[in-house]
Amino acid sequence: LPEDIWNHIRSLVPLRGAARAACVSGAFLRSWRYHPNLTLTVQSLGYFDFTRKVDHILEKHSGVGVKKLDLEFIECYNANASNHLDSWLQIDYYDNYIFVLKYEFPCSVLSDGSGSSIRYLDLEGCAFRPAVQLGHLGCLARLHLHCVHITGDELECLLSNSLALERLELRDCHEIICLKIPYLLCHLSYLHVYGCNMLRAIENKAPNLRSICLRSLPAQLPPGQSLQLGESLQLKNIEMWCFNPVYYARAELPLVAPNLETLTVGSMLEMVNTPMAPSRFLHLKHLSIHLVGVNLSPEYDYFLLASFIDASPSLKTFILRAPLTLTKHESIIGGSSDLRQMPQHRHHNLQSFKITCFGSAKTLIELTCHVLENTSSLECVTLDTTTSEAFRCSDDNSTKCVPMPKDNNLEAQKALLAIEMYIKMKVPDAVKLDVVEPCRRCHAIEL
Structure with a gap:
């Protein structure tokens, strides 16, 4: 068979299986170098000499067809480890997924077109400080931030450079006070926010946002105040688990999301009764x-x-x-x-x-x-x-x-x-x- 077909067959073998096959077969000796999904974690590689092993794998990998890099870097993080991680992230052939733990992400690796092919970015337990010089993430469709140190302005900068974004999920990002979703995100259809204890408002201008899930938000919805959802005329599904959501849903949502079809409200605290408001849910x-x-x-x-x-x-x-x-x-x-x-x-x-x-x-x-x-x-x-x-x-x-x-x-x-x-x-x-x-x-x- 031609070499490119062999490479494709080898890439379909699980990474652990490819490593075992390389030990007994000369034909498969280099097969792992074409593997599309790289899971580099303490669980898969072991704690001992972790950074050297990752260095060796990334240096020897061909870079052909890589779709996913799963990098867990929490158990073995130390003062010298950041230099290793910086060099690992400089490699520009990853186009699908990056996962980093306990680290200040070097946003420079996403500048000058380096991150233009990334389709799925998942960051957990790190600091992410994008600046104006952040490059365009033209293929980024899914963004997950979990326990990430990022402000609302910094997130807006990131979103403004991610025009292909379809799903945004934020979990326990406690530096965000106002979540601003720019109008340019025409493909964004799903937003999930969990925790984010400092969040005060959501200003949505994305024209095609269809579903929002808000869970465990702080007590920011007393009578007379509302969670700003901006221009949400296309919203079809809303799930809210927070304080005073029943009052808010009846008093405000018919005006904010008039085309709503499915509404799930989970109350953590209700201070007042449901109002008899004149506004209506015509499509609920x-x-x-x-x-x-x-x-x-x-x-x-x-x-x-x-x-x-x-x-x-x-x-x-x-x-x-x-x-x-x-x-x-x-x-x-x-x-x-x-x-x-x-x-x-x-x-x-x-x-x-x-x-x-x-x-x-x-x-x-x-x-x-x-x-x-x-x-x-x-x-x-x-x-x-x-x-x-x-x-x-x-x-x-x-x-x-x-x-x-x-x-x-x-x-x-x-x-x-x-x-x-x-x-x-x-x-x-x-x-x-x-x-x-x-x-x-x-x-x-x-x-």
Whole structure:
């Protein structure tokens, strides 16, 4: 076979296998020099004499067809190691992936066109200080920064030189106060931000950003303030796990992202009730609100969550995960049985309505009744009175259900009673009501 075909065949062999084959076959002696994926880590090479081994590999590699360099440099980092790493990164034939740990990245290696062929850049635990002279990263499609020391202005500089970027993921980058996404990023469709405790605002101008995931952000969304998403007319999917997101989502998102289709909101803290805002989600089809782990005020009004449904004429599915603190709310069992009603808004698209951790809180009963009485398209209602969707004794892989606190078990029994007294008679014949109750064998209790 021609030599180029042999080189291609050799490149398909895993690196460890290529090394073993080189020990027993002269034909494969140099096969690893054409391997496209280089994983140079302490795990793969061993701690002893790590830098010498990497030096030898990078000096001897042909540079033909390299697509990925996975370089882990944390366990063996020392004062002299930076010189080695600088020289390794000067090699310009890597075109897909660089991974660096515990290091101040030399941005000069990306200048003068050196980084123009990189398609995937993943940096972790390092400092990255791009300057104006940073070269264009014309092929960079994915950028992941994890625990990287970089400011908002420095990141903007990097983004302005990455016009082909499609995905941006930031995790625990605590020097970023304002994330500015320039208009020139026409291909950017996905943004994921996790942690980043100093983040105060996101100014998005990317015209085709479709999905945003914001997790574990600091408490920067009090009433009267909002997380700036800029020109986000094309946003279709938003997932938010932060402080006061339910209030913010209802009050601000219809104006910020009017074409939203899927919204997932996870609250770490809710200070106020959901507002009855006039703005609408005309295209929203799927809504999930998670309040698990939130210590809500006993005055929190679940009934006002109906504002989301009334504002979303295209909504098909609505999932609410209630908190475990429902026992603090006024129960309809033993309390007032007068149920409030909202001005009628008929819903003609909502098909599935589900509440997990369902309890006997009066406002939760009012929300459920509102949906049942005003939805002509409803097909299924699920009321799960358990505290967890984890394994149950009815599953094949378990002999006992997940333990359930006594207070929550008692609340579940009250919820079942409330369903019998106030909800079942409102369920239309064409709607399937699925009530999930605690296992009677593992969680038997008397009221």
